[in-house]
Amino acid sequence: MLALEPLIAPPEYEFYEGDEAEEMLEKALGRFFVxxxxxxxxxxxxxxxxxxxxxxxxxxxxxxxxxxxxxDKHKPRNWQPPGCKLYLLRKGRWPVLMSxxxxxxxxxxxxxxxxxxxxxxxxxxxxxxxxxxxEADLVSKxxxxxxxxxxxxxxxxxxxxxxxxxxxxxxxxxxxRLVVCEFxxxxxxLDAVSQLRRYVEQMAEAHGRExxxxxxxxxxxxxxxxxxxxxxxxxxxxxT
Amino acid sequence: MLALEPLIAPPEYEFYEGDEAEEMLEKALGRFFVxxxxxxxxxxxxxxxxxxxxxxxxxxxxxxxxxxxxxDKHKPRNWQPPGCKLYLLRKGRWPVLMSxxxxxxxxxxxxxxxxxxxxxxxxxxxxxxxxxxxEADLVSKxxxxxxxxxxxxxxxxxxxxxxxxxxxxxxxxxxxRLVVCEFxxxxxxLDAVSQLRRYVEQMAEAHGRExxxxxxxxxxxxxxxxxxxxxxxxxxxxxT
DNA sequence: GCCTAGGTCCCGTGG
DNA sequence: CCACGGGGCCTAGGC
Numbered sequence: 377m378l379a380l381e382p383l384i385a386p387p388e389y390e391f392y393e394g395d396e397a398e399e400m401l402e403k404a405l406g407r408f409f410v411x412x413x414x415x416x417x418x419x420x421x422x423x424x425x426x427x428x429x430x431x432x433x434x435x436x437x438x439x440x441x442x443x444x445x446x447x448d449k450h451k452p453r454n455w456q457p458p459g460c461k462l463y464l465l466r467k468g469r470w471p472v473l474m475s476x477x478x479x480x481x482x483x484x485x486x487x488x489x490x491x492x493x494x495x496x497x498x499x500x501x502x503x504x505x506x507x508x509x510x511e512a513d514l515v516s517k518x519x520x521x522x523x524x525x526x527x528x529x530x531x532x533x534x535x536x537x538x539x540x541x542x543x544x545x546x547x548x549x550x551x552x553r554l555v556v557c558e559f560x561x562x563x564x565x566l567d568a569v570s571q572l573r574r575y576v577e578q579m580a581e582a583h584g585r586e587x588x589x590x591x592x593x594x595x596x597x598x599x600x601x602x603x604x605x606x607x608x609x610x611x612x613x614x615x616t
Numbered sequence: 617m618l619a620l621e622p623l624i625a626p627p628e629y630e631f632y633e634g635d636e637a638e639e640m641l642e643k644a645l646g647r648f649f650v651x652x653x654x655x656x657x658x659x660x661x662x663x664x665x666x667x668x669x670x671x672x673x674x675x676x677x678x679x680x681x682x683x684x685x686x687x688d689k690h691k692p693r694n695w696q697p698p699g700c701k702l703y704l705l706r707k708g709r710w711p712v713l714m715s716x717x718x719x720x721x722x723x724x725x726x727x728x729x730x731x732x733x734x735x736x737x738x739x740x741x742x743x744x745x746x747x748x749x750x751e752a753d754l755v756s757k758x759x760x761x762x763x764x765x766x767x768x769x770x771x772x773x774x775x776x777x778x779x780x781x782x783x784x785x786x787x788x789x790x791x792x793r794l795v796v797c798e799f800x801x802x803x804x805x806l807d808a809v810s811q812l813r814r815y816v817e818q819m820a821e822a823h824g825r826e827x828x829x830x831x832x833x834x835x836x837x838x839x840x841x842x843x844x845x846x847x848x849x850x851x852x853x854x855x856t
Numbered sequence: 857g858c859c860t861a862g863g864t865c866c867c868g869t870g871g
Numbered sequence: 872c873c874a875c876g877g878g879g880c881c882t883a884g885g886c
Contacts, residue, residue, distance in 0.1 A: 419864075421864060422863095422864045423863090423864045424864090425864090451863095451865090454864085455864080456864090457864090457865095457866070457867095458866095477864090480864080482864065535869095535870090537870085537871085542870090563858095563859090565859070565860070565861095566859090566860070566861095567860090567861085598858075598859060598860085599858090599859090600859075600860085601859090
């Protein structure tokens with residue numbers, strides 16, 4: 377049985393470079409692999425960055441995803457999304473991993489000085505079903521039980537398309553007025569109010585402003601958003 | 617010299633479990649480590665998910681970041697941001713890695729059936745300086761050269777605070793009118809128009825609508841956004 | 857701590 | 872293919 381011990385804290389003075397490193401990486405291309413290496417990283421595309429020599433963790437997935445992580449933070453320091461192509465080339469004595477995205481055109485080059493660890497993985501789980509409490513769940517809750525917003529409400533449509541975007545839920549109240557509902561699963565901010573306003577004014581064009589109400593439905597709302605909402609004659613309904 | 621070979625494609629029938637696995641993981645806690653394991657993942661917090669038994673890659677950083685990657689996609693399947701606490705516990709014969717976030721309260725539990733590989737890393741690069749072409753760069757370009765927007769423009773303020781958000785750039789035109797500029801580094805959409813409108817109307821309250829112009833500055837704009845913009849009497853200036 | 861806004865956002869969905 | 876909007880968004884910056 378192969379010991380897993382060597383996987384624990386490989387001493388820093390052990391590594392591969394040059395031809396040796398290139399050979400190892402050749403086996404990895406197209407597979408799921410994790411690389412721990414001393415490298416330089418250049419990115420150019422919509423934005424641009426350069427990372428000087430440093431020890432980094434690189435993850436490459438067969439779907440074209442590339443992630444370059446440093447010591448801190450959730451987000452990778454540099455990355456490439458699925459669909460990109462990975463190439464192995466040479467720059468002087470250094471092997472270089474190059475990932476290319478077509479649209480928009482973006483390139484990452486990882487120049488490898490020392491490969492400290494390479495883990496090539498044969499099998500990784502794919503996406504499976506998993507439940508979540510999303511905004512859509514909140515909407516369907518209201519579709520089933522419109523009185524959660526207010527008594528006498530009647531649902532007309534969900535995901536209702538307009539020239540200025542899609543209305544989460546469209547309804548009619550007890551007095552026959554249209555009710556535009558915008559849902560937020562979390563704290564609603566200024567952007568949510570602006571969104572709701574766009575939809576309300578769009579509907580008002582056909583029906584008249586006095587015949588249209590707008591309700592922001594969310595578990596909470598920021599104070600500035602609340603003030604802005606009130607000023608526009610729109611409403612807020614707390615719903616968790 | 618420790619061979620790196622064992623790091624390459626460890627056969628699937630080699631693994632640690634139970635006590636052995638727990639011992640290995642104890643050494644890893646608090647360090648930067650990469651784990652390849654057969655595991656089950658439960659997440660509960662703002663949302664909720666459950667992943668059935670599967671082979672996954674788990675990255676844990678000393679800053680509390682936890683990332684659980686599957687075969688595809690850029691984003692981790694489950695994660696925890698920096699600042700979370702990681703604990704190692706036991707559930708029956710299974711070691712469990714539990715990561716806890718305080719606010720909002722969120723928990724991830726990774727139940728470990730088999731540890732196939734564990735890479736504990738001593739040193740990883742931290743954030744370094746790196747240039748980028750951001751929206752801020754676009755703004756400063758205009759601050760230095762206001763004629764890029766139009767002749768006779770005079771910059772009054774940048775990052776100008778208002779009760780409904782922060783105006784990217786505030787200026788005065790040749791005819792003494794206020795000019796509110798909203799910048800987008802990429803294609804501007806409906807949201808950008810709504811944002812600009814909020815600011816323009818805010819400034820109009822003090823100065824009168826006819827004394828205030830609003831310009832959306834971006835390399836491109838969607839057609840729906842352009843229509844909405846025109847309807848509101850706002851302007852678009854292409855700038856890359 | 858709250859709140860705003862950007863991001864190489866990614867990602868799904870619908871036209 | 873574009874475009875819109877959500878996200879457990881994350882992250883930075885201001886107050």
